[in-house]
Every structure is written in C-alpha cells, then in structure tokens.
Amino acid sequence: MLRNDFLWGGAIAAHQVEGAYRAGGKGLSVADVMTAGTVDVPRRVTDDIEAGESYPNHDAIDFYHTYKGDIELFGEMGFKCLRTSIAWSRIFPEGDETEPNEEGLAFYDDLFDTMLAHGIKPVVTLSHFEMPLHLAQTYGGWENRELIDLFVRFATTCFERYHDKVAHWMTFNEINNQYSYTNDMFGWTCSGVLFSRTDDPERAMYQMSHYQFVASAKAVMAAHAIDPDMSVGCMVAADAVYPYGCDPADVLLANDAMHSTFFFTDVQARGTYPHYALAHFARRGWDLDITDDDLAVLEQGTVDYIGFSYYMSNTVRHDATADVSTSTSCSNEHMVANPNLTATEWGWQIDPEGLRWVLKTFDERYQLPQFIVENGIGIIERPDADGGIDDEERIEFFRAHITQMEKAVDEDGVDLMGFLPWGCIDLVSFTTGELRKRYGFIYVDRNDDGSGTGRRIRKRSFDWYRHVIETNGEDLG
Numbered sequence: 001m002l003r004n005d006f007l008w009g010g011a012i013a014a015h016q017v018e019g020a021y022r023a024g025g026k027g028l029s030v031a032d033v034m035t036a037g038t039v040d041v042p043r044r045v046t047d048d049i050e051a052g053e054s055y056p057n058h059d060a061i062d063f064y065h066t067y068k069g070d071i072e073l074f075g076e077m078g079f080k081c082l083r084t085s086i087a088w089s090r091i092f093p094e095g096d097e098t099e100p101n102e103e104g105l106a107f108y109d110d111l112f113d114t115m116l117a118h119g120i121k122p123v124v125t126l127s128h129f130e131m132p133l134h135l136a137q138t139y140g141g142w143e144n145r146e147l148i149d150l151f152v153r154f155a156t157t158c159f160e161r162y163h164d165k166v167a168h169w170m171t172f173n174e175i176n177n178q179y180s181y182t183n184d185m186f187g188w189t190c191s192g193v194l195f196s197r198t199d200d201p202e203r204a205m206y207q208m209s210h211y212q213f214v215a216s217a218k219a220v221m222a223a224h225a226i227d228p229d230m231s232v233g234c235m236v237a238a239d240a241v242y243p244y245g246c247d248p249a250d251v252l253l254a255n256d257a258m259h260s261t262f263f264f265t266d267v268q269a270r271g272t273y274p275h276y277a278l279a280h281f282a283r284r285g286w287d288l289d290i291t292d293d294d295l296a297v298l299e300q301g302t303v304d305y306i307g308f309s310y311y312m313s314n315t316v317r318h319d320a321t322a323d324v325s326t327s328t329s330c331s332n333e334h335m336v337a338n339p340n341l342t343a344t345e346w347g348w349q350i351d352p353e354g355l356r357w358v359l360k361t362f363d364e365r366y367q368l369p370q371f372i373v374e375n376g377i378g379i380i381e382r383p384d385a386d387g388g389i390d391d392e393e394r395i396e397f398f399r400a401h402i403t404q405m406e407k408a409v410d411e412d413g414v415d416l417m418g419f420l421p422w423g424c425i426d427l428v429s430f431t432t433g434e435l436r437k438r439y440g441f442i443y444v445d446r447n448d449d450g451s452g453t454g455r456r457i458r459k460r461s462f463d464w465y466r467h468v469i470e471t472n473g474e475d476l477g
C-alpha cells in the first residue's frame with residue numbers, strides 16, 4: 001500500500017514549457033541557444049541566436065502565459081503536487097548580479113500560489129538545464145569555482161522567498177548526464193561547457209561535478225537553516241544497467257557502468273567520495289581541485305532524499321562497441337539492445353521491471369526515502385477524426401511501471417514519497433528539441449514548424465490517471 005500522503009502528480013521544467021524567453025527581465029540561458037534537432041540530428045549549441053534558426057525553447061508551450069489554465073487541468077486530474085523548475089535566468093538574468101530580478105520572483109510567487117489554490121504542492125528543481133548563458137560564456141561554466149557561490153546565492157534567494165510555499169526541492173536535475181563526456185550536449189546543459197573544447201573532457205566532467213556537489217551541499221545546509229521543514233534531494237537519471245550475459249566480463253562491466261549513476265548519488269547521499277572514484281583519480285594522475293573545506297561541506301550537506309528519473313534500462317556486452325558521441329539513449333560504448341525488451345521510436349528501451357530494480361538497489365545502498373520525479377514515454381500523436389487522442393500505449397506504459405513501483409513498496413519495503421510522470425502536458429523534448437515527442441496526459445496543439453493554436457486537449461490517459469490518483473494507485477484500470 002502506498003502511503004496516504006503519496007505525492008501523485010506530474011513533472012515539467014521551466015525551459016521546456018514556459019517560452020517567453022525574454023519576458024519579465026529574463027536573461028538568456030544555455031537552453032536559449034540550442035537549436036531544434038531530431039533523433040538522428042543532434043541539437044546544435046550556437047554562440048549567439050542566429051537569424052533564421054529554430055530555437056524551440058524560446059516559445060515552448062507558452063506556459064508563462066497559460067499556467068493558470070494548465071494548472072486547473074492538473075487540478076482536475078487530482079494532482080497532489082507538480083514538479084517544475086525555477087529558471088535561474090529569470091531570477092538572476094546574468095547569474096552574477098548581487099540583487100535578484102523582482103519580476104522573475106513575482107512570477108514564481110503567482111505560479112506557486114496558483115498551484116496551492118488547487119491543492120497542488122510545488123516540488124522545485126533549482127537548476128534544470130537552464131543556467132544563465134552569461135555564466136557559461138564569461139565564466140566558463142562549472143569549470144569555474146566561482147559558480148559555487150553564485151549558485152548558492154540563487155538557491156538561498158529562492159529558499160528565503162518560497163519556503164512557506166515549497167517544501168520539496170532538488171538542486172541539479174540529472175546531474176549525472178554529464179558523465180557522458182563524449183557528448184557535447186550533456187556538458188552544455190548540465191554545466192555550460194562544451195566538452196569538445198576542453199583539453200581533457202573526462203577530467204573536466206569530474207571537476208565540474210565536484211563544484212556542483214559542493215554547491216548542492218551548501219544549498220542543502222542553507223535550506224535547513226532557513227526552514228527545517230524544507231527537504232532537499234539530489235536528482236539523477238537512473239537507468240538500470242544489465243550484463244548482456246553471464247560472462248563475468250559482462251557482469252563486471254555492468255557493475256562499473258552503474259558508476260554513471262552511483263558516483264553522483266554516493267557523494268550526495270553519503271557525503272564522501274567512494275573508493276572506486278578515488279582510485280580512478282589516482283590512476284589518471286589527476287590533481288583535482290578538491291579542498292579539505294570542500295570535503296567537510298560534502299559531509300555536512302548530504303541530501304534528504306534520492307530524486308530520480310527512470311525511462312529505460314540499458315545492457316552492456318564486453319565485446320561490443322557503439323558510437324555514443326551523439327546518442328541520447330546510450331552512454332556507454334559497450335551498450336547493446338536487450339533482446340527481451342522493445343524500444344520507443346527514440347530507441348529508449350521499455351522496461352518496467354527496471355524501475356523496481358532501481359528502487360530496490362537505491363534502497364539497499366542508501367536506506368533513504370526516494371522520489372520518482374520523472375517517468376514516461378514519448379509518442380508521436382495526432383488527434384483523431386473526433387478530435388480525441390486515444391493514447392492506450394501510454395496507459396499501458398504507466399500501468400506496467402506503477403505495478404512494479406508498488407511491488408517495490410509492498411514487497412521490497414522501499415520508502416517512496418511519490419510518482420511524477422514526466423511531461424504531464426506535452427512540451428519541448430530536452431534531447432531533440434522536438435514537440436512531436438509527446439509525453440502528456442494533455443495534448444498541446446503546437447507543432448515543430450510553429451503551427452498550431454496552442455489549444456489543450458485531454459487525452460484518454462487524462463481520465464485514467466485521475467482514477468489512479470483517486471484510488472491511490474489501487475485501481476490501475
């Protein structure tokens with residue numbers, strides 16, 4: 001049985017919904033210079049906004065202007081909470097101002113008040129792939145230690161302003177994406193750095209992660225000092241990694257491949273660097289900028305819960321090699337398709353039992369509360385002749401994942417706070433910038449070529465999910 005206060009809801013992120021990229025004094029963010037892509041064509045990061053190029057985050061689904069109606073729809077589904085992020089560049093447009101932008105703060109005041117008026121608790125990520133562009137271009141992104149203080153200023157400003165409205169926070173969205181240091185997009189979105197322009201991308205990844213760990217730990221401490229009722233989690237992309245076969249070489253490889261997640265949760269949940277990481281740093285001969293003061297901060301600022309996204313599992317085979325430099329579904333050069341699973345059109349393998357595996361594994365490793373803050377399936381959809389959208393595939397997907405989630409709670413004893421389907425309203429895809437990769441219970445009539453009325457349409461899954469929430473997950477239809 002799920003707890004009575006189980007947080008059913010949905011998840012979105014500022015840059016993927018808000019649009020209005022220049023409104024209310026907002027500065028440019030790293031997302032504002034990312035062009036549109038597809039599953040085969042990677043998004044490009046441009047130095048400036050190029051005339052004639054398409055930048056899907058500039059308008060997104062115009063949530064900045066439509067949030068009142070959209071939140072009403074979430075309320076109709078019975079959402080207990082909504083996860084979104086605060087666009088850092090709305091609050092500190094350049095990132096290094098000493099005073100925040102009041103208009104940006106006021107926007108989120110009203111957004112959170114609107115949610116609360118519908119009985120929806122805001123769950124907030126501080127940095128969701130949208131750091132101010134100025135920090136990336138002038139400071140060199142997270143390669144620069146100065147970003148720690150700038151982030152902590154931003155975090156503290158938000159905690160002080162919203163502590164009586166927001167109880168659950170996360171610091172860096174999918175902080176571990178940058179582990180894919182052969183892929184420029186992930187360095188850019190996590191840290192404002194193009195790996196291909198660094199001397200040693202792997203070293204840069206570890207150094208930037210360290211500064212973020214310190215910034216995150218300081219933010220956790222600041223939140224607790226401002227209001228002990230606030231809890232702060234880490235947020236990682238948790239993809240289960242399986243060995244392809246029982247060859248011990250595959251098993252060891254799968255174990256190592258999980259470092260792409262565990263390295264980040266180990267430091268943030270335990271407050272120390274794991275032995276395997278220290279051994280790796282020594283083997284590489286790196287002298288990373290990690291001070292004794294930093295290590296003390298990491299120990300004190302451990303997170304209150306593990307927040308994670310789950311979309312797929314991956315499988316590794318020691319004698320296979322894949323090109324991962326632009327892949328959005330695979331981060332390890334030994335990854336292969338799992339013959340037991342099917343995949344979405346974007347190559348993401350559908351594996352509900354993998355979600356249980358992740359929940360069990362985190363629980364056994366940390367014994368901390370967990371929060372599934374993203375899960376979902378991207379589908380190409382169009383309204384049928386009657387104007388409705390019959391998304392049975394999405395209902396099947398969630399039914400299977402929620403079933404496994406409930407087994408993890410009932411049979412494995414996992415302490416689970418909530419479940420938040422990603423993109424509960426159609427939005428701009430992060431990896432490809434497409435709108436046609438639709439995740440929502442609510443269809444948005446807007447297309448990649450800019451056409452569409454923006455009208456919102458309830459899909460069939462809308463009523464299905466409302467009933468799931470109503471029965472606290474007892475009846476999955």
Ligand code: BG6
Nearest residue numbers: 013173174378428429430431432
């Ligand atoms: C996670 C991100 O990677 O997965 C979201 O936190 C993202 O921002 C989601 O949108 C799904 O990925 P995509 O590429 O399908 O949008």
